């Protein structure tokens with residue numbers, strides 16, 4: 001079992017019966033249901049039969065039910081229908097509502113459709129979000145108060161991110177006496193909850209096939225008898241003139257096969273079984289990540305959804321970790337996953353910032369079986385162990401990992417470095433950010449490191465350095481921070497010794513008066529310079545800041561060039577562009593930095609570093625590329641435990657310690673392409689771009705990440721390092 005798919009609220013696989021039904025229709029029953037010959041009649045019969053099954057599953061005795069391309073189309077049709085009616089009421093009857101209401105946790109398709117059609121139809125109605133409580137449920141008192149002035153009210157049956165089930169009875173009661181039309185988004189409820197659409201008086205209810213084991217591109221819309229209706233698509237009169245366009249027969253019969261299976265009760269587990277599965281997953285998560293919090297009360301949620309956050313662990317880290325273990329979950333909602341925005345749903349519930357930003361959603365399908373849930377629980381526990389083994393878990397497990405010389409933590413572009421000597425176990429932290437205090441403290445303890453100093457590349461002036469908080473809890477070689485200057489450098493010390501490594505301070509006034517770089521020597525060789533913001537676009541500092549010393553910038557840069565030369569690796573205090581390391585030569589190539597100007601960018605956009613899987617195979621035939629896996633240690637550990645290792649060998653250089661290998665690659669034999677790989681292709685692209693920028697033209701990133709890595713037999717052995 002390679003892949004455990006726990007992202008059913010985003011989409012589901014297609015049930016085998018549904019695949020078979022779609023194939024059969026494409027192969028032999030391909031007629032157009034509008035044709036009057038036998039082929040058409042056969043298709044028409046299948047169409048009618050599916051509609052009947054859908055009506056039975058939804059418990060409908062009246063109203064219209066027609067097929068759409070999905071819920072987003074159903075929502076548009078419903079909103080257009082309702083808003084045209086509101087315009088009619090205004091123009092013909094002279095009564096206009098004030099507002100359109102939607103639940104604050106609604107899927108984006110709903111508020112966006114309201115905005116769109118409100119503008120297109122020139123209604124100019126106020127669009128207001130119905131507040132929800134911390135349990136994710138609508139504020140019914142608020143709704144009751146506002147229902148009298150509302151023209152349309154949109155409330156989902158169950159939430160896609162949290163699984164919170166709406167109190168539709170309570171909403172119906174709150175709307176009692178109001179003339180508002182009512183749309184209930186039934187997408188996440190289909191197959192999981194019984195909806196009493198007719199009894200509640202719901203006007204419109206859209207559904208989507210791909211959330212319930214049917215293919216993408218098929219959905220349904222229920223419209224109450226007597227509810228206002230306007231077609232979104234006009235044309236040949238299909239679907240009883242409600243929705244024109246030749247029907248998507250493959251999608252319709254596939255959905256029909258799923259609904260029949262649901263109706264028969266085979267393949268789909270009952271609610272109690274699903275709740276038991278969820279309890280097992282909950283327990284596994286709590287074992288794996290002590291301190292984990294669930295973001296919605298499970299007893300109010302669909303029995304198939306868990307939304308949680310782990311203090312100190314970002315959603316990105318957790319997604320990478322789970323993915324390495326072959327467990328597919330998502331961060332927040334699928335639509336916002338690419339942007340890594342805080343979840344609007346959790347924000348609306350008033351959850352703390354950290355929870356809204358680090359939320360992970362785990363959702364399984366109602367057709368899942370016990371073996372998959374067992375394996376999922378095993379892998380989730382393995383993920384917790386992997387974090388612990390790499391000293392990153394919420395609980396330090398006391399493993400004695402040998403630290404790399406430089407490890408980087410990045411929080412919102414601010415870089416914090418841990419410089420450690422694996423032999424003497426002495427270390428220094430540079431530019432600590434508050435968010436890194438806890439993980440670094442755990443790490444120091446776990447790797448049994450003694451803290452020699454906590455340094456800043458500049459005094460902060462407007463806020464306090466986080467150094468004290470870390471020093472307070474760590475084994476420290478320092479007596480008291482009072483013995484140090486504001487930037488943490490020990491008074492009277494010429495250097496700090498970390499085994500065979502030495503760290504020296506070099507004042508570089510400019511960004512601030514006290515800006516300082518730290519030079520890290522290995523014996524006599526200068527390895528790295530921690531330059532803070534001396535060579536970044538922020539080099540000149542904030543003009544209004546009293547700390548800034550802009551006139552000193554150019555002199556400081558000349559001094560830096562004279563002492564470290566053009567090719568020493570400089571590690572920045574901020575890295576919004578993900579360049580990791582730079583050199584003065586690289587900086588001068590992109591902007592007139594040494595003349596005191598700001599950096600001019602444009603390089604990144606110009607050059608692509610992406611290599612497709614087929615280009616990788618081709619590359620192999622003329623060169624012998626080296627594969628480098630930049631995933632973190634805990635990801636590789638999780639892969640190993642789950643038995644989901646890469647099919648090919650690759651050098652392992654986690655991105656957090658990537659800078660330690662940069663000089664070696666720069667000095668490596670010319671003409672050997674370096675191909676970086678990671679889960680999604682993002683981190684590997686950052687690695688490849690960094691090396692390109694430092695003058696290695698043959699640095700590449702496997703496009704689309706490991707999912708696109710050709711299997712063992714497809715990548716000849718010579719790809720191996």
Ligand code: PLP
Pocket residue numbers: 009010069070071072073107109156158159160185187188207208209210219
């Ligand atoms: N409504 C909800 C609650 C959803 O979860 C989704 C899909 O994520 C949609 C609407 C949109 O559905 P479709 O993808 O069929 O357009």
